[in-house]
Amino acid sequence: MTSGKVAQPEKQALTPAVGTGLPRSKGGSLHPLAATLTRTLGPRKVLSNLSERLNYRYDAIAFGATPLAVVLPESTADVVAAVKAARAAGVPIVGRGAASGLSGGAAPTEPGLVISFTRMTRLEIDAARREARAQPGVITLAVTEAARPHGLIYPPDPASFRTSTIGGNLGENAGGPLCFKYGVTGDYVQGLEFVDAEGDVHTLTRDTYDLAGLLIGSEGTLGLITEATLRLTVPPRFTRTLMAHFAEVGACAEAVSAAIAAGAVPSKLEFMDRACTNAIEDYLHLGLPREAEALLLVDTDGDDLETVEEERALVEAACRNAGGTVRRAESDAEAAQLWQARRSVSPALGRIRPQRMNEDIVVPRSVLPEVVREIRALGDASGLHLVQFGHIGDGNLHPNILFDPRTESLEAVHELAHEVARVAIRHGGVLSGEHGIGSMKLAFMREAVDAETLAALWRVKHALDPQGALNPGKVLPPELA
């Protein structure tokens, strides 16, 4: 068995070496919880000053309550100690990865303990078993980087994969462009270790009572994941990339439906509209078609070059039939640039307006053309900045309403978001594809999930977290009396 221990590139073992000698910020009175934690874990692993705590109250979409203390554990034992201390103090516990989440999952709803996993970065590759054992703070992309020398990859590729952590990916069951063909984070989990609300450690596999499956996507509301065993795969030998652009968003969606109906299974099928393309161009200056209403990026891959190229030809034909203009990426470097462009869409939208209402709907592929057209029409009628992009192959779309709260009405923004959500529900869709519910989408849960199912979910929550200490106020709307 060849087992390679791999240092995690972004945060090397340097972390423990510094810290103590550096000046710490002063200020803010020490909460008793912080004092206890500092005694048990030592000062380097506990943050208690105001400047420190203020920085652990947000994720990539929401700001929450400032925590009373923050722990940066380096081992499962540290997590256990932190959970026990928080329970003794009677305060809630919120797990946090890189805080790149888009549902408010890591932003606390009330003051408590934040456990930030960014220093738990041990990663081991077991090439013979095609497995990676990762602590939760390992950066997503680091798994593939470590596996590649063994001829393996870890396919889940959220656009945030340079920043996001495995723990956060598990928390949200993250997806990405490759997931259309290869599946989402949860499909790669062989086993988990987690710390429960009492501070007890459990090891799970995917056998009967797939408790691991329950934890995946639970946004830290059922337990804190301290290690994951992830399945690795052999990457396809050939990949071909193409870009198509369209004069209308619906035409782009029609091309997607037609290509898939014709039997193509592209590995990535991503869409962005005109505003997205322009925001990206302002950032990267790649020469993308600024005038096009919709842009489609497609990868086909496999081990047989002929099949890969046939598949690409199928997609090309579907795009042309729908009135699109097709361009092939001529080199790996060009393909890499196009995919970097796609990954940058969401933050690049910050150039248009400082704030956003961000949706994550999934609709059946058959209704995609109607859905994108209806949403476009809603946006045009509203006078607000509404843009769309997403993993169109899965029917997973991210309509975003961009706004400036100082000049635009929040009610109007809220109303538009509701209407967009209703389009999805009306066409048989759901409200959360990959970003999770967190606190941002709680308001919609009652519309999207029937009362009986919600009650069943609450019973699960009570069974695993009877005191409601784990990430309260997330995923499930308050129980009805």
Place this chain on the structure above:
Amino acid sequence: MGYEGKVPVNNDILTHHPDGQGEVMAHAVDACVHCGFCLPACPTYALLGDEMDSPRGRIVLMKEVLEGALPLYDAAPHLDRCLGCQACVTACPSGVPYGELITSFRGWSEPQRQRSPLDRAKRAAILKILPAPRVFSLAARVGQFAKPLAPLLPNALRSPLDLLPEHVPAMQPSAAFTPARGQRRGRVAFLVGCAQQALTPNFNAATLRVLARNGIEVVIPEGQGCCGAAALHTGARDEALKLVRANLAAFNPDDFDAILSNAAGCGAGLKEYPAILHGLPDEAQARAFAAKVQDISEYLGGLLEDGELEPVLPASRPLTVAYHDACHLAHAQGVRSAPRALLRAIPGVTVLEVPEGDLCCGSAGTYNLEQPELATQLGIRKAKNILSTQPDLIASGNIGCHTQIQSHARRQGSPVPVMHTIEVLDLAYRGEL
């Protein structure tokens, strides 16, 4: 969805700071969508792994301080650790001008800092010595003799000595005018810089030779001085303003095709003038000035692209050159391809890419003096990464990087020569490479 009206990203900075600098800071904070894309790019986040020492964290801290919600002294340790390397600017899809934010913030906050007398004296000395090449040269030559004492000194005093070359050359002031060789094709103004005049006078000599060789006449306007970047980045805004205005008076952009610098840090500083003077009467003048500023490699790269660069003689043997991206060139000025293209234009030269090439070398202006511990860790890491490519030569476009890399490469036992890109080009023109 489910926006609960409690997302205070948009800020209240202008209410507290209703001036030009307030506008610069408010705009930057506004543009941050806290996506975290900058986290993996930030050297201090890479070393420390906590949010306060990340770009996103610092933006939030500055916002809180500016709005009066957090005392300055509480945020200061984390803001002080920022290298100003602007790797976060390259990584940021939302276009947050982080460099302008931290510069303005330091300018606003420094006068309110309570520093120890030793700290104050050290900073005052840096700001006095750096912009005065003659004094600097003298200090460097005195320091050279103090090198053997280094192990006895505290870290803060030791690190600058470590960085001094073994041999500090005598000052060689550059001629006020260098005529073009052959047919005159252009006319540029040149900023001679500070530290490099004392430590590495060949940078400027090589620059003048290469420009003349290409038919470019070079004027070194009288009255020019330090670009002000060091003062600015340590928060000495009043001193910086004096230096900025002296340069605006010395350089008339209408007289020249371009205003050139061969020190990435200075060039980036010159390009910052409009932000520094934002909202002040001379802002327009600063814009006209900054529009003409180019790094030497940017300018020569332009000639190369237009097919107008004088052909270079081939290297005497195949040479591998590890090119180090200076942060103030790659991140602050977006100049990456031109220096590589210039090196590749020398027949026989292969350019090597350095692993973790986007990560700062830790030199970062006065960082070596202010944060010796982190600077040293980054220096070690950078030298290791560069040397892992096993180059024949190391090239970069900045005096700070140059001394940092040289000193750490030597400490790791490597004799590989470290040069400015322009020195490599100059040797090639002379047939001595």
